[in-house]
Amino acid sequence: MGDIAAELEATVRAAAASGTKLSIVAGGSKSFLGRDVAGECLDVSGHSGILDYQPAELVLTARAGTTLTEIAQCLEDCGQMLPFEPPVFDGKATIGGTLACDAAGPARPWRGSVRDATLGVTLINGRGERLRFGGQVLKNVAGYDVSRLQAGAMGTLGVMTEVTVRLLPIPAATATLVREMDAAAAIRRMNEMTRTPLPISAAAWLDGKLYMRLEGAERAVAGARGKIEADFDSGDESIWRHIREQSLEFFKGSTPLWRFSVASNSGHRNADEPWLLDWGGAQRWLRGEFDAQYLESLACDLGGQVSLYRHGDRSGEVFHPQVPAMRNVQMRLKKSFDPHGIFNVGRMYDGI
Amino acid sequence: MNASAKTDDGGKLALAARFRELLRADQIIVDAESKRPYECDALPVYKAMPLLVLVPETTRQVQAIVRLCYELKVPVVARGAGTGLSAGALPDSNGVLVSLARLSRIIEVDPDARIARVQPGVRNLAISEAAEEFGLYYAPDPSSQIACSIGGNIAENSGGVHCLKYGLTVHNVLGMEIVTAEGEILQVGGRGLDTAGYDLNALFIGSEGLLGIVTEVWVKLLPKPEHARVVMAGFDSVLNAGDAVSAVIAAGIIPAGLEMMDGFAIQAAEDFVNAGYPRDARALLLCEVDGNEDEVLEHVERIESLFREFGATSCRVSRDDAERALFWKGRKAAFPAAGRISPDYYCMDGTIPRRKIGAVLEAIQQLSEQYGLRISNVFHAGDGNLHPLILFDASVPGELHAAEELGGKILELCVQVGGSITGEHGVGVEKLRYMLAQFNDAELAQFHAIKDALDPAGILNPGKGIPTLRQCQEYRSIDASGGAKR
Ligand SMILES: Cc1cc2nc3c(=O)[nH]c(=O)nc-3n(C[C@H](O)[C@H](O)[C@H](O)COP(=O)(O)OP(=O)(O)OC[C@H]3O[C@@H](n4cnc5c(N)ncnc54)[C@H](O)[C@@H]3O)c2cc1C
Ligand SMILES: Cc1cc2nc3c(=O)[nH]c(=O)nc-3n(C[C@H](O)[C@H](O)[C@H](O)COP(=O)(O)OP(=O)(O)OC[C@H]3O[C@@H](n4cnc5c(N)ncnc54)[C@H](O)[C@@H]3O)c2cc1C
Numbered sequence: 059m060g061d062i063a064a065e066l067e068a069t070v071r072a073a074a075a076s077g078t079k080l081s082i083v084a085g086g087s088k089s090f091l092g093r094d095v096a097g098e099c100l101d102v103s104g105h106s107g108i109l110d111y112q113p114a115e116l117v118l119t120a121r122a123g124t125t126l127t128e129i130a131q132c133l134e135d136c137g138q139m140l141p142f143e144p145p146v147f148d149g150k151a152t153i154g155g156t157l158a159c160d161a162a163g164p165a166r167p168w169r170g171s172v173r174d175a176t177l178g179v180t181l182i183n184g185r186g187e188r189l190r191f192g193g194q195v196l197k198n199v200a201g202y203d204v205s206r207l208q209a210g211a212m213g214t215l216g217v218m219t220e221v222t223v224r225l226l227p228i229p230a231a232t233a234t235l236v237r238e239m240d241a242a243a244a245i246r247r248m249n250e251m252t253r254t255p256l257p258i259s260a261a262a263w264l265d266g267k268l269y270m271r272l273e274g275a276e277r278a279v280a281g282a283r284g285k286i287e288a289d290f291d292s293g294d295e296s297i298w299r300h301i302r303e304q305s306l307e308f309f310k311g312s313t314p315l316w317r318f319s320v321a322s323n324s325g326h327r328n329a330d331e332p333w334l335l336d337w338g339g340a341q342r343w344l345r346g347e348f349d350a351q352y353l354e355s356l357a358c359d360l361g362g363q364v365s366l367y368r369h370g371d372r373s374g375e376v377f378h379p380q381v382p383a384m385r386n387v388q389m390r391l392k393k394s395f396d397p398h399g400i401f402n403v404g405r406m407y408d409g410i
Numbered sequence: 411m412n413a414s415a416k417t418d419d420g421g422k423l424a425l426a427a428r429f430r431e432l433l434r435a436d437q438i439i440v441d442a443e444s445k446r447p448y449e450c451d452a453l454p455v456y457k458a459m460p461l462l463v464l465v466p467e468t469t470r471q472v473q474a475i476v477r478l479c480y481e482l483k484v485p486v487v488a489r490g491a492g493t494g495l496s497a498g499a500l501p502d503s504n505g506v507l508v509s510l511a512r513l514s515r516i517i518e519v520d521p522d523a524r525i526a527r528v529q530p531g532v533r534n535l536a537i538s539e540a541a542e543e544f545g546l547y548y549a550p551d552p553s554s555q556i557a558c559s560i561g562g563n564i565a566e567n568s569g570g571v572h573c574l575k576y577g578l579t580v581h582n583v584l585g586m587e588i589v590t591a592e593g594e595i596l597q598v599g600g601r602g603l604d605t606a607g608y609d610l611n612a613l614f615i616g617s618e619g620l621l622g623i624v625t626e627v628w629v630k631l632l633p634k635p636e637h638a639r640v641v642m643a644g645f646d647s648v649l650n651a652g653d654a655v656s657a658v659i660a661a662g663i664i665p666a667g668l669e670m671m672d673g674f675a676i677q678a679a680e681d682f683v684n685a686g687y688p689r690d691a692r693a694l695l696l697c698e699v700d701g702n703e704d705e706v707l708e709h710v711e712r713i714e715s716l717f718r719e720f721g722a723t724s725c726r727v728s729r730d731d732a733e734r735a736l737f738w739k740g741r742k743a744a745f746p747a748a749g750r751i752s753p754d755y756y757c758m759d760g761t762i763p764r765r766k767i768g769a770v771l772e773a774i775q776q777l778s779e780q781y782g783l784r785i786s787n788v789f790h791a792g793d794g795n796l797h798p799l800i801l802f803d804a805s806v807p808g809e810l811h812a813a814e815e816l817g818g819k820i821l822e823l824c825v826q827v828g829g830s831i832t833g834e835h836g837v838g839v840e841k842l843r844y845m846l847a848q849f850n851d852a853e854l855a856q857f858h859a860i861k862d863a864l865d866p867a868g869i870l871n872p873g874k875g876i877p878t879l880r881q882c883q884e885y886r887s888i889d890a891s892g893g894a895k896r
Binding site: 160187196210277282337378391 | 523709
């Protein structure tokens with residue numbers, strides 16, 4: 059627990075003056091995500107501590123380097139949680155890094171992403187100015203939404219020093235159900251069920267099995283269970299943790315891991331390949347050596363995008379390519395925050 | 411205000427001639443009488459005549475219009491339904507107003523993916539109507555939902571009664587097609603839950619038409635809840651009611667809607683619609699819970715007992731959907747009800763942390779006495795979004811001015827307690843000067859840098875949303891000289 063914002067600010071100012079590139083690191087060990095980036099390490103993990111927690115407001119403000127584990131422990135006492143069910147990875151993940159990567163777990167389609175829960179940030183921009191955007195209230199439309207813009211920006215727009223997020227009560231009851239079926243049938247089933255007002259909070263398919271999680275008030279879960287139990291069995295709840303933490307056998311080894319973010323109901327393709335479907339069909343993982351262009355056109359067919367998530371060549375582009383007009387907008391946006399090009403340059407795309 | 415338009419009739423006609431190469435004659439409105447309906451939005455305190463009103467029917471036409479404006483450096487203001495409350499769609503007297511009203515097609519409803527693809531001029535409520543046959547709906551429900559357009563909702567990040575549980579516009583839009591200030595067509599987001607790169611959905615939503623013109627939208631649809639009930643409770647003080655609101659949330663219940671009305675608003679609404687509100691109450695809470703029937707019953711029991719514990723003087727639960735609608739009717743009619751008891755009213759919009767509700771309402775009451783203007787409070791208590799209605803009579807010299815000044819004091823109060831100068835109506839022209847209460851110069855400069863990145867020529871909705879540094883200096887020198895606050 060500590061406040062090193064002033065030091066971070068000074069470092070950024072010096073880097074801006076000398077044009078020194080910085081690589082922002084919080085929990086560390088995340089070199090696998092995004093592209094390789096050179097630069098002096100700017101360690102923000104020392105900037106940690108919960109600053110404000112108001113259970114009745116469902117709002118928490120923490121320094122960006124605070125670990126998710128610390129936050130979860132604090133929330134649990136009041137029966138609350140971070141809605142986006144983020145991976146905690148050996149306790150290393152921080153709230154700043156989680157927002158920068160928009161890293162959300164299986165509940166994401168139902169409870170929203172990190173972006174959705176974000177209410178405010180304090181950010182040191184590339185001019186070394188510490189700026190506050192958003193705040194602690196749910197509704198705030200004064201100025202542009204710079205806080206939510208940080209989600210998935212991978213630290214290329216600035217160093218976050220404080221993050222305010224919205225919380226949810228921990229559901230009173232939960233149940234995990236499982237049933238054998240193939241992936242194509244699972245996609246249909248997940249979408250069918252998501253269309254109805256069942257208290258679903260996760261739906262995933264792997265190894266020939268569809269897993270569903272129900273969460274809510276005691277009576278809601280019991281009622282919903284009654285409705286769908288006929289053809290499902292009770293499943294092991296730990297499946298969700300393993301999917302979230304990527305600790306399943308599926309994720310092990312050094313074969314490239316591809317992430318598809320697509321329309322939830324798009325058809326199942328390349329059925330012989332090793333797939334894991336999450337987010338009710340909207341997030342699909344694929345293992346193997348593939349031609350990136352081939353997967354990109356496949357992703358477009360499925361109504362979305364693909365990225366080379368882990369392993370493989372991290373020196374080339376790893377995220378879905380952008381059309382020139384989009385690339386132009388993104389370059390200019392980067393420049394508006396980071397005119398001297400010092401933050402995580404190239405982590406997202408070449409030059410960004 | 412429209413001096414240049416008058417002196418520049420020739421310029422206007424020459425401009426119209428250029429647009430005639432792109433649009434049919436009936437899509438270009440030149441004469442003053444036909445332009446009149448576009449001179450303001452729902453905040454008619456601000457009015458201006460644009461050079462021309464253009465009514466495109468396709469994305470390509472919007473693109474062609476913006477390209478020409480970019481080439482000629484002519485300001486472009488987009489307009490949806492004109493229900494905005496901060497003069498965001500106020501025309502620029504040296505520019506064109508682009509009405510998106512004819513881009514009003516629901517292109518597709520995909521019930522399996524729970525997505526609707528619509529044009530920007532589609533009315534908010536029309537989306538839910540189209541999704542109804544599939545048991546789905548579009549969650550954000552601004553009170554203006556019968557009239558306002560989804561394009562305007564995106565520009566203002568509109569919210570409604572249900573956003574405590576279901577989020578704002580930003581939580582319910584997956585993607586958009588946007589015409590940039592330079593006339594490029596961008597696809598932002600898509601049918602998946604996220605895309606790589608910067609989250610431009612987040613940036614565009616709530617940007618008040620300053621960064622691009624929305625020409626198509628993919629919205630998320632949700633399954634209609636099986637069951638819903640409203641608990642209506644009267645309290646003898648707003649403080650108790652405020653505490654009861656916090657108690658519900660702290661108990662782990664997220665209501666679908668949680669609204670508060672003060673004594674004044676209760677009377678006005680009851681006179682107007684006879685919803686059965688307790689006339690003697692000083693504060694009324696309407697708390698809706700939805701979901702599976704069992705869950706709703708479980709939560710209703712909890713809420714009732716919490717309300718009584720926090721001093722409710724009366725408590726009723728809606729027995730059926732008709733009664734639920736009746737309970738809401740008074741709330742929804744609160745603005746017109748105020749219109750019946752006062753010649754004019756000024757609707758403010760600011761947010762505060764929930765726990766400050768009692769204290770802020772007391773301070774507002776003091777301001778009301780100090781200015782000699784009545785204030786009726788009806789608001790989204792669940793998310794701390796206040797809508798004080800300042801009642802005044804514009805025919806009395808100085809009253810409008812006093813109402814505006816009082817409104818400004820309330821906004822400054824919101825920021826002081828940790829809130830915002832606008833929760834859902836936007837900054838527009840109306841609140842430009844109060845941006846200084848919430849942001850410092852470096853923060854405002856960062857906003858300008860974003861604007862310059864996306865609109866280097868500054869042609870999109872100029873003069874709105876973010877005060878220029880020169881305006882900031884002006885506002886400050888007025889304040890420093892102790893002159894009128896407005
Ligand atoms: C599905 C999934 C699987 C993952 N698997 C693993 C794993 O096995 N092992 C592991 O160690 N991690 C893993 N991660 C990554 C990691 O857990 C999350 O991304 C994590 O939340 C990052 O937190 P961190 O604090 O460690 O950030 P870092 O890894 O240090 O940084 C991540 C990114 O955020 C930026 N950043 C961090 N802090 C800030 C800040 N304050 N301001 C601005 N930018 C900032 C960094 O520059 C970098 O671009 C995984 C993530 C996901 C989504
Ligand atoms: C009685 C009443 C009740 C209201 N209740 C609520 C409420 O509960 N919640 C709430 O949030 N608001 C409310 N409002 C405010 C208003 O209805 C919303 O702000 C609405 O979103 C405006 O939509 P519109 O189509 O009328 O937009 P307009 O008023 O036409 O425009 C608003 C802004 O959007 C921009 N714009 C419009 N279309 C586009 C486009 N296609 N691309 C880019 N920019 C565009 C305009 O330039 C302008 O800046 C209420 C208004 C009234 C009159």
